[in-house]
Amino acid sequence: MFGAEATDILDYVECYPNGYRKGVKIAKACEEANIQGFPTWIVKGRVLSGEQVFAELARASGFDQEK
Numbered sequence: 001m002f003g004a005e006a007t008d009i010l011d012y013v014e015c016y017p018n019g020y021r022k023g024v025k026i027a028k029a030c031e032e033a034n035i036q037g038f039p040t041w042i043v044k045g046r047v048l049s050g051e052q053v054f055a056e057l058a059r060a061s062g063f064d065q066e067k
Contacts, residue, residue: 002010015030015038026035033042041048043060
């Protein structure tokens with residue numbers, strides 16, 4: 001979605017690094033954050049659940065698209 005270079009500036013957690021299947025536990029970080037569905041974005045402490053458009057992610061993060 002953001003390109004490979006985004007991995008240098010975005011924190012990313014894979015809740016099921018080996019894939020989801022019955023009986024597999026969610027990653028500790030996701031459990032602690034109470035992630036209930038995917039995708040989930042946590043931006044400046046605000047939880048955004050589900051698919052988001054770039055404009056909403058930019059607004060939530062304070063990113064200035066004009067720069």
